[in-house]
Amino acid sequence: MVDFAGWSMPVCYDSIVAEHEATRNAVGFFDISHMGRFQFTGPEAGTWLERLLTRRVDDMSPGQIRYSLLTHDEGGILDDVLVYRCPPQAGHADEFLLVVNAGNRDKVWKWIQEHRPANTDAEMADRTHDWAMVAVQGPRSLEVVGQVVDFPLEKIGYFTCVQANIDDQHGLVSRTGYTGEDGVEAILPADIVEKWWQELHTTARELGGQPAGLGCRDTLRLEAAMPLYGHEIDMDTDPWQAGLGFAVDLENREFPGRNALACRKQETSQRRIGLELEGRRVPREGYAILDGEQAIGRVTSGTFSPTLQRPIAMGYVSKDYSDIGRTLAIDIRGQTIPATVVKLPFYHRRKNQGVKSVA
Amino acid sequence: MSPEELRYAKTHEWIGVKTDAQGNKVGTVGISAFAVESLTDLVFIELPKAGARVQAGESFGEVESVKAVSDLYSPVNGEIVEVNSELSENLEWLSEDCYGKGWLIKVRLDDEKPLGDLLDFAAYKQQCAEEQA
Incomplete structure (x- = not known):
């Protein structure tokens, strides 16, 4: 417990x-x-x-x-x-x-x-x-x-x-x-x-x-790439960098942060990305994401994916590094482990027939 | 090896010491069933190579589960003479037989002094019961 x-x-x-x-x-x-x-x-x-x-x-x-x-x-x-x-x-x-x-x-x-x-x-x-x-x-x-x-x-x-x-x-x-x-x-x-x-x-x-x-x-x-408060999102992250733009409606609306969000939409350069790693070592929160030797971001959540049977992580990097397929690396306790930027979510369930979506 | 005959570190490693043909004391080191059970869902283990030196109380490798990563601590001082190199590809040996097939390293002891700091089975069982409470 x-x-x-x-x-x-x-x-x-x-x-x-x-x-x-x-x-x-x-x-x-x-x-x-x-x-x-x-x-x-x-x-x-x-x-x-x-x-x-x-x-x-x-x-x-x-x-x-x-x-x-x-x-x-x-x-x-x-x-x-x-x-x-x-x-x-x-x-x-x-x-x-x-x-x-x-x-x-x-x-x-x-x-x-x-x-x-x-x-x-x-x-x-x-x-x-x-x-x-x-x-x-x-x-x-x-x-x-x-x-x-x-x-x-x-x-x-x-x-x-x-x-x-x-x-x-x-x-x-x-x-x-x-x-x-x-x-x-x-x-x-x-x-x-x-x-x-x-x-x-x-x-x-x-x-x-x-x-x-x-x-x-x-x-x-994590496999479904859903953000967890305190990890992928917090008081300093905005919905655009977190990939949650679908949950923001600015048109003809007034709510706290609305005007700031309109500006940040253009300005924000960080992106939440998904990474799949080689080997079996588990990337964990706080580990550095590397491009070559250079630290370019941090892991926000990571695990060994039981479904995919490989280590996966989410984290933030500048959009210059966020292209799908790009090879980056994660510093796992002093060892540089290659990691590939992949499309989120890591896991897609087979859609049920007949479930109507009205969201 | 029978868990009752082994000695245990507070950090959940066990050791069983035997004398080899040359009269050297050689200890087989592993992790306890309690440790394997608390880690659950093991995914990775890193062990050193034969020939490396270990120091009592110092890390010689790490074991990783879905939940967390843990250091492995040597209960003794000495030189590693053999490593269970097939273990990393067969992590289930740890949950199936951590006192047998799931051993980690064999160490030629420099001295027997650190053995005195270890717990016997009864004392270790007591410690585990307290940790669980």
């Missing part, structure tokens, strides 16, 4: 590689209750978020989810988040949910409160401790969850959510994840999650699934 932003969490239940492979080949389920969950209710909840997030919120339809960023006035990234426009539910006219990184929960809470427009008719509540969150990921994830949730899951499009019955209680199930696989994430009352987790266990075991910890959550997201 390790401390992760104040949460005691398992690195692995079995082994990182076993859990990684179970998720790629069958199903892995993750307790991600550490993620911060902020609920916004009231008629102006959407307007409040619209003025803070880098992507539009006011054109989202009920049930839709978007990956977005929060940026500060200089355009650096405060956090990367999922914003949910919750499906209609009795008693709630308009409801949004923001899922934020555990380590940024306090910072983001303060930021949003400080940026509450005057006389806004909306409330924000921290539901992190009231609700638990479980990710079920992998090619067989829908089969598993379909047995423990009262809803036809194949009807949920990618990046959408539905209200569903979980053990006779109200839950929110979305077609989202952080592994590069098809899968769902479920938000449910914290007091029933233990029982539900056991049900998942029983059902998933029969299909070759297993519980999965933080260790393989990292190797899976």
